[in-house]
Amino acid sequence: MPAGATLPIATTVQALDDGPVPIAFGYHPYLRLPGVARSEWHIEAPVREQLRLDSHMLPTGERVEAPIRAGLLGSRTFDDAYTAPEDSAPFVLAGGGRRIELALLAGYPYAQVFAPADDDVIAFEPMTAPTNALVAAGPDLPLLARGDSYRAVFSITVVDASSS
Numbered sequence: 001m002p003a004g005a006t007l008p009i010a011t012t013v014q015a016l017d018d019g020p021v022p023i024a025f026g027y028h029p030y031l032r033l034p035g036v037a038r039s040e041w042h043i044e045a046p047v048r049e050q051l052r053l054d055s056h057m058l059p060t061g062e063r064v065e066a067p068i069r070a071g072l073l074g075s076r077t078f079d080d081a082y083t084a085p086e087d088s089a090p091f092v093l094a095g096g097g098r099r100i101e102l103a104l105l106a107g108y109p110y111a112q113v114f115a116p117a118d119d120d121v122i123a124f125e126p127m128t129a130p131t132n133a134l135v136a137a138g139p140d141l142p143l144l145a146r147g148d149s150y151r152a153v154f155s156i157t158v159v160d161a162s163s164s
Contacts, residue, residue: 006157008105013150020143023150024134026112026127029102036096038120041073044092045113047082051130059130061138068113073122078113081130085111090157091124099159102126107152110140126154 015021033041050066051059059081066082070092090101091111102124104111112125128150133141144150 004157004159006155008153008155010151010153011107012152013144015144015146015148018146020145022129022134023142023144024129025152026108026110026125027154028112028114028123028125029156030121030123031093031100031102032121033093033095033098033100036098039072039074040095041122042071042092042094043068043073043115043122044070044090044094045082045111045124046085046087046089046091047111047113048085049083051081051083051110053081058132073115075117076115077117078115078122080113081127082111082113084109084126093122093124094161097161099161101155101157101159103155103157105153105155107150108154126152128152 013023045068048067049063052062052064054060084104088103088105090103093100104126108126108128110127110130112127115122129141
């Protein structure tokens with residue numbers, strides 16, 4: 001994708017069958033900055049509320065305030081679930097004169113942040129429901145009545161940060 005370009009990704013689900021249709025999907029865009037050491041990647045994740053996970057990495061229903069400090073990724077690792085930023089503030093990966101922004105524009109009330117210690121990637125993952133929502137159900141699982149539709153949109157923008 002050329003610098004300055006924005007790629008919007010929109011998904012629409014329409015309920016055509018009898019009965020409610022659960023909405024529980026997400027995307028896993030893995031991002032990286034070739035030629036820039038992972039420890040030198042600058043990240044911004046404008047989340048404030050974390051979903052507590054159990055030993056199986058499934059949400060417990062508890063939520064806690066847990067903002068992610070903007071700055072170098074360094075040796076930090078993530079495999080965590082959050083409520084999405086309310087103002088569509090973008091998640092950011094920057095370094096080496098490049099900046100990648102991922103914004104949750106509509107229909108994604110949750111986000112995962114994943115940055116393993118053993119791979120030079122970070123994923124900011126738009127989610128329509130928490131992990132395991134299809135099994136746990138409850139108020140965090142959107143349901144569509146017959147004939148209704150659900151639209152979710154996120155975007156990825158690549159910016160040439162060296163000219164800004």
